[in-house]
Amino acid sequence: MRLFTNVLLVAAIGTSVFGADSLLEKAKSYGLEPIPGDIDELMSYINDKNDPISYPKIELGKKLYFDPRLSKSGIISCNTCHNLALGGVDGVSAAIGHKWTMNPHHLNSPTVYNSVFNQAQFWDGRSPHLADQAQGPIQADAEMAAPQELVVSRVVSIPQYVEEFKKAYGKNVKITFERIASVIGVFERTLVTPAPYDDFLNGNENALSAKQKEGLDLFMEKGCTACHNGIALGGTMQPFQVASQYKFISLGDFTGDEDGMVKTPTLRNIAESAPYFHNGGIWDLEEAIKEMGSVQLGIDISDKEAKSIALFLDSLTGRKPQIVYPVLPASTKKTPRPSAD
Amino acid sequence: MRLFTNVLLVAAIGTSVFGADSLLEKAKSYGLEPIPGDIDELMSYINDKNDPISYPKIELGKKLYFDPRLSKSGIISCNTCHNLALGGVDGVSAAIGHKWTMNPHHLNSPTVYNSVFNQAQFWDGRSPHLADQAQGPIQADAEMAAPQELVVSRVVSIPQYVEEFKKAYGKNVKITFERIASVIGVFERTLVTPAPYDDFLNGNENALSAKQKEGLDLFMEKGCTACHNGIALGGTMQPFQVASQYKFISLGDFTGDEDGMVKTPTLRNIAESAPYFHNGGIWDLEEAIKEMGSVQLGIDISDKEAKSIALFLDSLTGRKPQIVYPVLPASTKKTPRPSAD
Numbered sequence: 001m002r003l004f005t006n007v008l009l010v011a012a013i014g015t016s017v018f019g020a021d022s023l024l025e026k027a028k029s030y031g032l033e034p035i036p037g038d039i040d041e042l043m044s045y046i047n048d049k050n051d052p053i054s055y056p057k058i059e060l061g062k063k064l065y066f067d068p069r070l071s072k073s074g075i076i077s078c079n080t081c082h083n084l085a086l087g088g089v090d091g092v093s094a095a096i097g098h099k100w101t102m103n104p105h106h107l108n109s110p111t112v113y114n115s116v117f118n119q120a121q122f123w124d125g126r127s128p129h130l131a132d133q134a135q136g137p138i139q140a141d142a143e144m145a146a147p148q149e150l151v152v153s154r155v156v157s158i159p160q161y162v163e164e165f166k167k168a169y170g171k172n173v174k175i176t177f178e179r180i181a182s183v184i185g186v187f188e189r190t191l192v193t194p195a196p197y198d199d200f201l202n203g204n205e206n207a208l209s210a211k212q213k214e215g216l217d218l219f220m221e222k223g224c225t226a227c228h229n230g231i232a233l234g235g236t237m238q239p240f241q242v243a244s245q246y247k248f249i250s251l252g253d254f255t256g257d258e259d260g261m262v263k264t265p266t267l268r269n270i271a272e273s274a275p276y277f278h279n280g281g282i283w284d285l286e287e288a289i290k291e292m293g294s295v296q297l298g299i300d301i302s303d304k305e306a307k308s309i310a311l312f313l314d315s316l317t318g319r320k321p322q323i324v325y326p327v328l329p330a331s332t333k334k335t336p337r338p339s340a341d
Numbered sequence: 342m343r344l345f346t347n348v349l350l351v352a353a354i355g356t357s358v359f360g361a362d363s364l365l366e367k368a369k370s371y372g373l374e375p376i377p378g379d380i381d382e383l384m385s386y387i388n389d390k391n392d393p394i395s396y397p398k399i400e401l402g403k404k405l406y407f408d409p410r411l412s413k414s415g416i417i418s419c420n421t422c423h424n425l426a427l428g429g430v431d432g433v434s435a436a437i438g439h440k441w442t443m444n445p446h447h448l449n450s451p452t453v454y455n456s457v458f459n460q461a462q463f464w465d466g467r468s469p470h471l472a473d474q475a476q477g478p479i480q481a482d483a484e485m486a487a488p489q490e491l492v493v494s495r496v497v498s499i500p501q502y503v504e505e506f507k508k509a510y511g512k513n514v515k516i517t518f519e520r521i522a523s524v525i526g527v528f529e530r531t532l533v534t535p536a537p538y539d540d541f542l543n544g545n546e547n548a549l550s551a552k553q554k555e556g557l558d559l560f561m562e563k564g565c566t567a568c569h570n571g572i573a574l575g576g577t578m579q580p581f582q583v584a585s586q587y588k589f590i591s592l593g594d595f596t597g598d599e600d601g602m603v604k605t606p607t608l609r610n611i612a613e614s615a616p617y618f619h620n621g622g623i624w625d626l627e628e629a630i631k632e633m634g635s636v637q638l639g640i641d642i643s644d645k646e647a648k649s650i651a652l653f654l655d656s657l658t659g660r661k662p663q664i665v666y667p668v669l670p671a672s673t674k675k676t677p678r679p680s681a682d
Contacts, residue, residue: 066426067426068424068427068431068432069432073433073437074431074432074433075421075431075432075433075437080416083409084666085407085408085666085667085668085669086409086669086671087671090409090415090416091409091410091415091416091672091679092414092415092416092679092681096414096416096681099441100440100441100681102681271671272671274671274672283674283678284674320668322665323665323666324663324664324665324666325425325426325664325665325666326426327426327661328426328427330427330428330612330613330615331432331615333624333625337624338432338433340433340437340441340443
């Protein structure tokens with residue numbers, strides 16, 4: 001009854017039932033943080049002293065990110081599974097790679113957008129950062145299936161790539177597999193998507209609708225922020241299956257890391273990145289919210305509550321950086337040929 | 342000896358051995374035509390009264406061109422095999438599609454760039470224009486494998502796509518499979534790439550180097566323009582295997598159309614679109630030039646001549662339109678799910 005009264009009140013006066021300040025303070029006290037509006041503060045997150053950001057690196061990293069010649073077959077790029085046109089994902093339950101092979105643990109491709117804010121990469125968190133992460137899928141038999149030497153041979157056979165590495169890292173650069181993955185990581189670090197949610201946390205109280213503010217409050221009250229917190233609203237390792245077994249999806253053979261921990265996915269752009277969970281087992285966001293309540297929190301979330309939280313999650317759909325599709329340098333006689341086998 | 346003297350002369354005075362006018366006139370007399378520098382004249386080629394060009398159509402067509410949800414699996418788009426980053430091709434000998442299936446006739450993906458200038462589409466020329474052509478690969482089992490109804494269901498399940506169709510075609514638009522393919526065709530018609538070659542034919546005599554001018558003259562003298570003429574330097578149906586059997590590549594089971602005719606590929610961006618021929622059987626451009634001399638013209642082209650012609654063909658590498666990678670509208674609960682089977 002109280003909620004109903006509040007809803008009427010909101011409809012009547014056109015503003016939130018929450019004082020914006022109090023909801024903002026509450027969100028901060030629950031560990032929610034915006035993508036910084038201040039560019040220097042933002043740079044403190046997306047820069048990395050091990051491979052400092054620069055325009056030549058971003059441009060080169062972008063080219064390599066989109067270049068299918070980094071795969072054995074020549075037709076799979078980073079962007080195939082982490083598609084920047086589709087919320088940074090592939091939109092299928094389990095990644096499909098070389099020779100149409102499904103991910104052996106039936107794992108769903110996480111979004112590359114805002115992955116710089118994750119404290120660990122991969123579902124089992126085995127990788128500390130993007131420069132390391134990018135080495136994995138390129139080599140994995142079920143993904144791009146390219147041995148390190150093949151990747152390096154392809155890149156160094158293309159003079160424009162060599163020139164761009166020199167421009168980015170100096171004329172004595174050694175083009176190693178690790179260097180290639182690292183510059184892809186530089187590009188990926190720029191893929192941040194500020195959203196209405198951030199505008200709200202950064203002080204624009206009108207950035208969220210009244211219903212979204214209600215959803216945000218419910219999101220906190222229900223305990224979602226226990227795992228979905230920080231800038232990423234996720235990205236940290238958390239215990240897998242705390243309260244109960246999954247109801248609707250089968251766990252498969254993936255059990256997280258050796259301690260049974262799993263990386264909490266970011267909720268940013270979640271409305272664009274179905275299907276959900278490590279195995280892509282649920283396609284509907286409200287259903288996913290209810291399942292998480294049951295599995296992780298041991299509570300029942302009603303249809304109405306799930307809808308409210310989903311409305312809030314819509315506010316995490318961010319403004320994407322404008323990406324000019326690259327024109328990649330042509331292969332040469334020396335470029336190792338693709339192989340579909 | 343005369344050539345050697347000419348080369349010295351060129352080196353000495355820094356201009357062509359050919360009067361630019363005479364080479365230009367000769368090129369025209371051999372049926373070579375530039376991409377028009379005049380925008381109205383250009384529009385007379387790329388517009389189509391059956392589906393007149395407009396910005397909303399181009400933008401919508403671009404989105405659909407890049408949208409892998411037009412395939413059954415959800416992971417193959419038009420751009421997968423006609424990659425705008427890679428000269429409009431996939432860079433493999435035969436296209437690989439749904440379930441990692443090779444093109445059943447081992448046919449190589451032709452470039453989409455400048456395909457508007459082709460008089461026929463597909464290797465066997467069975468399609469008269471791009472709006473028709475785009476219907477083929479979407480449905481083909483070995484390519485995107487999507488039945489027409491599935492494609493239409495996916496598109497109409499996404500409200501933003503419906504809105505964009507209304508914006509492009511009026512509020513009473515019927516979103517049919519043919520309409521979807523046609524608007525993709527509108528986008529494809531814009532993919533023209535003016536090159537130094539065009540600048541030369543349009544009157545800038547310094548747009549080609551002296552060696553490229555020699556190569557152009559040789560290209561004409563050897564008879565290449567018998568098939569490679571017009572704006573596309575190709576794109577018309579020609580007899581297949583005129584003079585002899587292929588030396589280096591196997592013909593496979595592709596024999597052209599019912600009259601043994603095959604679509605001559607465009608030579609535009611040829612330096613970027615290896616491998617060559619209908620079956621992608623040759624990777625090296627100079628080798629391909631020699632093979633064509635032998636097979637189609639019944640002549641021997643020397644290594645030196647092939648190199649000269651290849652230098653000329655470099656002048657056909659064009660300036661690509663800048664493509665902003667689209668942000669595609671998200672799927673909804675109603676969107677039919679992808680299937681990898």
